Amino acid sequence: xxxxxxxxxxxxxxxxxxxxxxxxxxxVKEGEVVSIIGPSGSGKSTLLRCATMLETxxxxxxxxxxxxxxxxxxxxxxxxxxxxxxxxxKRIHKHFGLVFQxxxxxxxxxxxxxxxxxxxxxxxxxxxxxxxxxxKLLKQLGLEDKAEAYPYQLSxxxxxxxxxxxxxxxxxxxxxFDEPTSALDPELTGEVLRVIKELASDHMTMIIVTHEMQFxxxxxxxxxxxxxxxxxxxxTPDEIFSSGNARVREFIGKFGK
Amino acid sequence: xxxxxxxxxxxxxxxxxAPDGAQVYNQRLQTINKEAPxxxxxxxxxxxxxxxxxxxxxxxxSTEIFLLxxxxxxxxxxxxxxxxMSKNSAVRWITKGYISIMRGTPLMLQxxxxxxxxxxxxxxxxxxxxxxxxxxxxxxxxxxxxxxEIYRSGIESMPVGQYEACxxxxxxxxxxxxxxxxxxxxxxxxxxxxxxxxxxxxxTSLAMVIAVSEMFTTAKAIAAAQTTMVPFIVAAIFxxxxxxxxxxxxxxxxxxxxxxx
Ligand SMILES: Nc1ncnc2c1ncn2[C@@H]1O[C@H](COP(=O)(O)OP(=O)(O)OP(=O)(O)O)[C@@H](O)[C@H]1O
Ligand SMILES: [Mg+2]
Numbered sequence: 001x002x003x004x005x006x007x008x009x010x011x012x013x014x015x016x017x018x019x020x021x022x023x024x025x026x027x028v029k030e031g032e033v034v035s036i037i038g039p040s041g042s043g044k045s046t047l048l049r050c051a052t053m054l055e056t057x058x059x060x061x062x063x064x065x066x067x068x069x070x071x072x073x074x075x076x077x078x079x080x081x082x083x084x085x086x087x088x089x090k091r092i093h094k095h096f097g098l099v100f101q102x103x104x105x106x107x108x109x110x111x112x113x114x115x116x117x118x119x120x121x122x123x124x125x126x127x128x129x130x131x132x133x134x135x136k137l138l139k140q141l142g143l144e145d146k147a148e149a150y151p152y153q154l155s156x157x158x159x160x161x162x163x164x165x166x167x168x169x170x171x172x173x174x175x176x177f178d179e180p181t182s183a184l185d186p187e188l189t190g191e192v193l194r195v196i197k198e199l200a201s202d203h204m205t206m207i208i209v210t211h212e213m214q215f216x217x218x219x220x221x222x223x224x225x226x227x228x229x230x231x232x233x234x235x236t237p238d239e240i241f242s243s244g245n246a247r248v249r250e251f252i253g254k255f256g257k
Numbered sequence: 258x259x260x261x262x263x264x265x266x267x268x269x270x271x272x273x274x275a276p277d278g279a280q281v282y283n284q285r286l287q288t289i290n291k292e293a294p295x296x297x298x299x300x301x302x303x304x305x306x307x308x309x310x311x312x313x314x315x316x317x318x319s320t321e322i323f324l325l326x327x328x329x330x331x332x333x334x335x336x337x338x339x340x341x342m343s344k345n346s347a348v349r350w351i352t353k354g355y356i357s358i359m360r361g362t363p364l365m366l367q368x369x370x371x372x373x374x375x376x377x378x379x380x381x382x383x384x385x386x387x388x389x390x391x392x393x394x395x396x397x398x399x400x401x402x403x404x405x406e407i408y409r410s411g412i413e414s415m416p417v418g419q420y421e422a423c424x425x426x427x428x429x430x431x432x433x434x435x436x437x438x439x440x441x442x443x444x445x446x447x448x449x450x451x452x453x454x455x456x457x458x459x460x461t462s463l464a465m466v467i468a469v470s471e472m473f474t475t476a477k478a479i480a481a482a483q484t485t486m487v488p489f490i491v492a493a494i495f496x497x498x499x500x501x502x503x504x505x506x507x508x509x510x511x512x513x514x515x516x517x518x
Binding site: 052053054090093094096097098100102104105106107108117118121122123150151152166167170 | 416418419421422424425426427428432436437440441444516517518
């Protein structure tokens with residue numbers, strides 16, 4: 001088995017014939033933290049949505065832990081992605097979690113229920129086990145006293161931490177974040193970034209789309225700069241922040257204070 | 258359900274003559290108007306107690322129509338709303354047609370079609386017992402259409418983020434709908450549902466059109482026979498109190514669901 005938890009090969013995705021992702025290839029190793037940066041509209045969210053199968057890609061290969069979720073097949077002279085069977089996808093789904101920009105918590109469930117419901121009703125984990133996981137996560141994320149609260153009673157930062165806990169309760173191997181702090185007031189971003197940093201120090205494998213340059217620099221093993229649907233440049237934070245590529249420099253100059 | 262002797266008799270005549278529906282219908286209207294005066298004994302001896310007993314049985318019938326209609330049309334409406342939002346365009350268009358006919362024609366007319374339809378279309382003999390069933394079928398079909406549109410608006414108002422969160426967490430489609438979407442939809446659609454339910458209370462009086470002795474039919478018959486306003490006043494109080502109960506119940510449910518936003 002290769003050490004790659006995730007492998008994306010030649011991923012292509014367009015909307016109404018307009019190419020948004022143009023041949024993206026990317027491999028992520030266990031324990032790696034990868035940040036994706038790039039201007040608005042460059043396809044970062046689309047990449048995450050294709051990787052998490054919220055969107056079906058047009059062509060390319062998607063592999064989690066050596067298991068193919070989708071592969072490319074020739075069909076009428078053109079290549080198209082073919083997805084694995086429902087049963088296979090269901091299993092593959094368990095490998096990853098996704099944290100949304102706007103949390104998408106379930107408003108009618110309290111914090112605890114938001115966290116334990118998926119383990120119990122999707123993974124058929126016992127209530128006892130689910131509660132243990134939830135209590136541990138609540139403590140880890142500094143939400144012990146919020147177990148009974150409903151999402152509307154929480155600040156944005158707290159809601160985002162709950163949504164991280166909800167994703168972690170399913171014990172994914174990879175966690176994706178799509179701009180986890182963009183919907184937050186500046187004074188609340190810190191608490192969420194701190195949580196993500198803690199996860200990184202626990203060697204959680206993460207792929208994070210962010211506009212927080214300083215955060216990406218401190219945290220990431222690798223930074224990917226995307227523009228116009230392609231990976232323009234990737235490397236260690238130091239490599240990216242001292243890149244000779246004019247576009248990268250310009251972008252970091254704009255955001256990286 | 259207790260019916261007056263005179264009415265039962267009429268029902269039989271009615272069923273026998275069913276072949277000419279329109280004529281029968283006219284006859285029926287005439288008989289309703291003159292039925293009670295014919296009943297000499299009733300006219301002379303009916304006291305308030307007896308009047309209330311008869312009105313009481315009308316109330317029970319109205320309440321039955323109300324409850325049975327809700328019992329069947331609320332779930333049926335959900336099914337219809339699924340059809341209306343189906344990926345299959347044939348299903349979508351059929352349900353759309355059904356909804357627009359149900360909402361675009363008077364319920365009174367629909368009740369008559371349901372009642373007389375089996376005879377005209379299939380040549381079936383219409384039995385007296387079918388009368389009440391026809392009322393329920395008519396009401397359920399009509400109200401399901403209204404409820405379907407309310408469900409649909411509620412379902413479509415749900416943010417896609419809720420579906421996406423479910424999908425990423427691995428919920429099945431059925432789990433997503435039952436656990437996450439529907440409970441939130443119910444909260445959202447409670448106000449328009451309340452409006453429909455209150456309308457239903459008043460609409461039960463339309464059962465009169467095929468001579469089911471619900472509250473209003475009974476009140477009208479007694480009023481004509483006794484030349485008194487009292488039955489109408491009793492009927493008004495009945496509908497008003499009924500709706501007060503409905504409104505209070507709905508308010509209670511709304512409060513129960515206000516634990517989140
Ligand atoms: N569902 C969709 N239908 C049509 N076009 C879409 C859809 N989703 C994304 N796009 C288009 O694809 C392009 C890339 O969008 P995407 O959201 O991936 O960008 P992004 O890099 O995440 O930008 P941002 O930093 O603003 O979040 C944009 O031009 C967008 O308009
Ligand atoms: Mg985005």
